[in-house]
Amino acid sequence: MTDDPLLSVRDLAQHYPVRSGLLRRVTGHVEAVDGVSFDVHQGETFGLVGESGCGKSTTATSMLHLESPTGGEVRFDGDPVASLDGDAMDRFRRRAQVVFQDPNSAFDPRLTVAESVAEPLAIHGMDDPDRRREITLDTLERVGLAAADADRYPHEFSGGQKQRIALARALVLNPDLLVVDEPVSALDVSVQAEILSLLQDLQADLGLAMVLISHDLGVVRQVCDRVGVMYLGKLVERGPTESLFSDPQHPYTEALLSAIPEPDPRADDDAVELTGDVPDPSNPPAGCSFHPRCPRIRPPDEFEFTNGTFRAVADLKLALANGTVDGEFDDSAAVREAFDLPSALADDEAEQVLADALDSVIAGRNEVAADRLAEAFTSECEREVPALEPTAAGHVAACIRRDEPSTADAPAEGD
Amino acid sequence: MPSSSSDAPAFTQVDWDEVGDGVGRPGARTIGFGLALGVLAALLAYDFVINPDKTMAPLEWDVRREGWLVLVSLVVVARYGLVPLVADRDRTARYVDAFRQRRAGVLALTYLTVFAVIGLVGPGVFEFSYAKLGHRLQPPVFASVSTDIVHTYSCVGPVVDGACQGTWQYPLGTNYIGENVFKNWLSGIHVAFKVGISTAVIMATVATVVGTVAGYYGGVVDDLLMRYVDIQQTVPAIVVYIILATLFLGNMTNISDGGLFAFALVFGLLDWGGIARLVRADAMQRRTTGYVRAAKAAGASNLRVMRRHVVPNSTATIVTALTRRIPLVILAQIGLAFLELNRTRPVSLGNVLLVGVMGRHMPWHVKWWTTVPAVLFLVGMVVSFNVFGDTVRDVLDPREEAQ
C-alpha cells in the first residue's frame, strides 16, 4: 500500500451559467463548487460536511465526472479522470462507485431487487445470468439482507433496508472508492446506527476508501478519519476529524458545532447564533464568503471595537447596502436598538462615523449612510478571499483569524 | 448484520478484465423481434417481386400495403406489449389483480377485446351472400317495419299486421341497396381496427423516440425537437389528408386500398405531437431520479438508460395518451369515409353510415337499423377507450409514485 492518495482532487470547480433574456445570454454563474481540494487514501474515510446549498453533493458528482467539472483536476490512482475514455473510463466507473441520497427513489420500480443490484454487472458485460445471480445473492447477504429478499420489489422494503440494497448495488462491482451521499439522513436514529455500523464493517473488511457526505456532524465524527467543511462552494476547514472537532479554527465550523444540540440537558447553552441566511450562490459576497454572517469578522485596524460590536455595525452596513432598511425610524436610538448597537461606540472616531451615518438614515438618505459606513468600516475579510492555511491546531482553515483565541475568551479587540 | 465470514465476497472474485469484453449480446426479445420483422420483410419481398397482384397462396388473402402495415403493427404490439407481460408473471399478476377490482375497466377491456377479435378476424369468417336489390331495407330480426311506407317493397320475412318482420338471414337488416347490414357492420369494425392499430403504432413509435430523446437530453436537442413539434402541430393532419385525397384519390385504379395506408401514414406521422410532449415531461422527470443516476454512475450508456429505465416507466403515459387519441383518429377516418374521401375495401363504418342515410325509399329514422348499430358501436368504442385509459393509468402509476 503506497502513500499516494487513491483520489486526489485539486481546485475542483463546477460553475453553472445563468442565462436570461431573449437570446439566453450568460449573465452570471452559480459557483456551486469553487476550488475544492482534498485527498483520499486507500482505506480511509473522508467526510464532506456542510449545510444545504454548500455544494457538497455537487462536489461528489463532479469529482466522479458524472458531470464534467468546469475547472480543476481529479486524479484517480494517479491518472487524471478527464483524460480517460473507453476501457479506461469503464474501469474507473467500476472502481469508483456512488450511493445517492434518498433511498426511496433509488430503484427502478419495475425491477426486482435482484435485477437492480445485478444491473451494474450486466452493464459491464457480465452476460452469464447465473453468475450475476450468484454474485447478487452473496452481496445482498453481506449487507444484511436475505437471499429470499432478492425477488421482491423495492417498495416492499423499509428505508433502512433500501439503503442496504443501494449499498449492495454499489459494491457489486468491487469498487476501491465508495462515495456515499447522505447515507442516513432519511432514516430513524436506530436505523442510522445500523447503517453506519455496516459501512464501518464493510470498509474494514474490504479496505474501501470512502467519501461520506453529510450535513450531520455527529455522523461524520463517528465514521470519518478526516473531514472537510464546506460553505458556499469552498472548503473552509479541512483536517483530521478529532482535531477539527475539538479545536475548530474557522468561525463557521465553530458555529456549526455549537449549533448542534447536545443530548445533555445540563450542557451550557453557548451556541454561536448566526444571523441571516446562506447567501445566493449566484451572487456570492466579495472576499471571504462567510463575512456577512461571521461573528468574528475582523474590524479595520484603525478602530477599536469591543466584542461583537463590529458584527452589529457590519450588519447595519449590509442592510443599508442591500436596501433592506425601511426608513421609518424616529431617531438614531431606534436604529441602534433595531441593530443591536450600543448607544455609543467605544472608539470615538468610529462613533463619529456611525453617528453621521445614522443621521443620514433618519433623514432618509440611506445610500449616503451606506457609503459612509463602507468607506470607513470595510473589513479585510471583505477584500480578500482567504486560502486554506495551516493552523496551530494541526489542520488547515481558510480564515485570517485562525489561531486566534475564540470570541468567548478574547479580550477587547484592537491591540 | 453482515456476517464477516472468512471467505471473500463473491464480487471480489471477478476478474473484470476477462469479463468486461462482452459488448452485450442482444437479448432474446430483440432477436425474436428481429426475426419476426425479417420474416415479414421476406414475405413482402416475395409478394412484391415474385407474386404481385395475386393472393398469396399460403395465406389465401391478398395482402396489400395496408395489410403489411397492420402486420408490422401487430408484431410491434406483440413485442412491446404482450411479451413483457408474459415474461414477468409476477408483475403482470399484480396488474391483473389491481385491474380486476375496477369493474368499469374490466368492462371496457372486454369491449375492446371483442373489438380486436372481430378486427383481426374480419367478416370473412361468416359466409355472407352478396347484396340483393330485391331484399332491400329489410328490418333486423328483432324488429319490424311498416310496409305501407314504401311501395314495391318485398319482405323476406312474414308480414304481420302490415309490418314486415325481420329474419335471421339478415340479423341487422339490410340497407337500401340490399346489403347485409351485419356484414357491413363487421367489416366496418374490421377496418376501424386496422386503422386504429396501424396509426397507433406509428404515433407511439415516433412520439416515444422524439419525446424521450428531447426530455432526456434537454438543452439544444430538446429545443430543436420541440420547436419542430410546435410547427408540426400547426399542420392539421386531416387537412393534409383531404388535400392528398382530393389530388390522388380520384384515380381509384392506382390506389388499391382506398386510402387506408395513406390515412395511417398521414395521421401517424402528423398527429403524434401531443403524445410526444407528455413523454418528454415524463423523461425529464425520470432523468433526475435516483435509479437513472445510479445506472449512469455504474457506467451505463445513455441509450441503455433510456431503453431500460426511462421508456418502460413511461408506459402508463404512452398507453393512456394513445387511448385518448386513437378513438379520435378512428372517428376521423370514418368521417372522411362518409365524405367519400376514403374508400376502403372492405367498407368502413363511414361508408356504412353514408349508405345508411341515403335512399329515398324510407326516411332515415324509419330505417334506423342501417345507421344505429354503427353509431352504437362507435359510442361504445370511444367510452371504452377512455375508461380503459383511466384504469390503466390508475393501475400502472400508483405503485411507481408510492413512497
Added chain:
Amino acid sequence: MTDSLLSVRDLRIRFGTDDGTVRAVDGIDFDVRAGETVCLVGESGSGKTVACESITRLIPTTSATVEGSIRFDGTDLTTLSESALESYRGGRIGHVFQNPQDALDPVYTVGAQVVEAIRIHRDVSKGRAREQAIDLLDRVGIGDAESRFEDYPHQFSGGMKQRVVVAMALACDPDLLIADEPTTALDVTIQRQVLDLLADLQAEREMALLFVTHDLGVVADIADRVVVMYAGAVMERGDVYDVFEAPAHPYTRALMACLPGRGEAFETIGGQFPDPTDPPDGCRFHPRCPHAIEECESGSHPDFRTMEQADGTATATPGDDADTDSATTTGDDARPHEAACVLYDDVHTIPTDVGVADD
C-alpha cells in the same frame, strides 16, 4: 398545584388499511401544563405524529378511529363537534408542521396568509389585522417585515418559511403550540435560530409547547418533560434531567447509546420495528430488547413503575428555586419519572449497562 392544560388519557387510534388494522396509537397518557415544554420522542411508527394530529382532530374521522380522552383546559375535545373544534384550531391551539412548504399556499402572499390566520378567529378589520401580521412577522425575526409582507412563499428560504409558519401559528396567541418536527427539515444553524425563537416566544407568552421530534439533542435542549414512545405506546416519561441522566427503559437507553458522534463506540439496536398491524404481545420492544425475560413476552403493555432515587424517595423535578427538598410542594410526584418495564418491579433488577444487541 397546577392542573394540566392538556391531558391525554388512554388515547387509542386505529386505521383500517388493506393489510389490516394499524394500531397507530395504543393507549397513551401524557400531560402538558401551562407554560411547559413537553417533548414526544420516538422514531417512525411510534405514533407520535398521529397522536398530535388527533388532539385537534386533524385526522379525518373516516379513516381513523379515535378513542380515549383529550382534555384541554377542562373540555374533552373528543366530544366536541367539528365546528366547535375549529375554534380551537389556530385559536387556543396552534400548529407548526414539519415541512413549511406544505403549510404555505404558494399562490398567496405570506402576509395574506398571516392575516387570514388572524381573521379566522378574531373579528378585526383588515387594516388592523395587517398591522398585527406585520408585527408578528417582525417578532418572528423576518427583517423588513412590512415589505416582505407582500412577498410570496417561494421568495423565502426554508428557515424563513418556517418562521412565517410560526407566525401564523401564533397569530391568535394560543395557549398551546403543537410543533411536529418543525426543525427536522432545516439546516442545523437555522434550526438553532428557530429553536431559540420558539423559546423566546414561549417565555414571552407563557405558552405551552408540545414538541414532537426524534432528535434527542433537541429534546435535551428545550424540553421540561420527555415522553418516549415506541410502536404506539409510551415506554418512559419523566423530567428531562431524570430521563437523560438515568434513562430507565431499555429502549430509551438503547436510543441514547446509538447516537453517533459522541466520541464513544456506539451501539445498535438489532431487529426491526414491529408490524403495526400485528404488534408483539406484552411489551412491544421485547423482540429487540437485550434484557427481555419471559414475562415481557405476554400480556398487555407493562404497567408504569416509578423510578426511585438512591434514597428511596420518588424522583421529583429539581426546580430552579429552592423548594426542591420537599417533593410534595411542587406537586410533581403526580408526574414522577416512570418506565413501562417489567424489570423494574420488586422482583427483578436491570443491569446497569445497556448491553450490546445481537442480531
